[in-house]
Amino acid sequence: METKIVIMEENKIDERSIEEAAKVIRDGGLVAFPTETVYGLGANALEEEAVKNIFKVKGRPQDNPLIIHVADYRIEEYVKDIPEVAQRVMTEFWPGPITLVLNKSDKVPDITSAGLDTIGVRMPSDKIARELIMKSGVPIAAPSANISGRPSPTEVGRCIEDLNGKIEYILGGKGSQVGLESTILDCTVDPPCVLRPGAVTLEMLRKIHSKIYIDPAVMEKPKDNLRPKAPGMKYRHYAPKAPLKIVRGDLKKTIAKINEMVQNYIDDGKTVGIMATNETKESYTNGIVLSLGSRKNLDNIAKNLFEVLRSFDDKGVDFILSEGFEELGIGIAIMNRLKKSAGFDILDV
Incomplete structure (x- = not known):
């Protein structure tokens, strides 16, 4: 497969290239694109075959759910309900590096959520990412744009290393500003639980709800009596080639x-x-x-x-x-x- 690679100058949006990439998304293809956290590997979150290709290209286990990326606050068609605490987090931190886990609607295929009744939803703040989602007209399912298990890419060159020749399009921009994947907050439980820490910290979140806590298994080696609530956290992640x-x-x-x-x-x-x-x-x-x-x-x-x-x-x-x-x-x-x-x-x- 020939991969089209377009690298934009910092703070300059190439509308034509973004429209080309958006068409790839609409047609069921894969696009690597920048976000403020890390680069993402995106597909139409509502199309099963497109989502399957994410797992295939990355070598990602299919019981590891994906996050869907949206361009605005209107997420009602993708989730069944938005608890008050989730609304407050959205108001305070969206667009930005936090993903909310909510009960998904039937519109989101099971493959996107790895068979779970919940789905993670995020609105990125990166301008290229937001433009791509808006022009695509669909939510974009996007894990990090790398081979599964390797350190996530924060520069477009790393996406090219891992994905050139494997996907249709790579959109490049500036390096990721945060450099770590988004905070994941499970809002289907009370009090809400942090399933993955990130740039939106526990201290920030506790200003919204004082009892928000971090899943104890997140910071410890998995054990029989201490397993992470998020399915994907049981896998080896972010690993360099050397021990x-x-x-x-x-x-x-x-x-x-x-x-x-x-x-x-x-x-x-x-x-x-x-x-x-x-x-x-x-x-x-x-x-x-x-x-x-x-x-x-x-x-x-x-x-x-x-x-x-x-x-x-x-x-x-x-x-x-x-x-x-x-x-x-x-x-x-x-x-x-x-x-x-x-x-x-x-x-x-």
């Missing part, structure tokens, strides 16, 4: 332990990547060191996380060691993604 281990605790002890481990790997003839920060990068004497940004700006660390993981793939390292981060605010989302990238391989120091 990743998180070293967390007192920062000085973390640095010392990572330096010790790196030397052991080097002695065994292995190459090691170190995920550091601006404050610590000069403290590592060996290995390939990449900074995620400053610890004083966790939003920037979140934005850079997946691209740094991908960069270690580019460099062909044998192992990756990462510093840990405080699980507060967006730090919860950062550590959620890091833990899943590492398969919950964590060393406390």
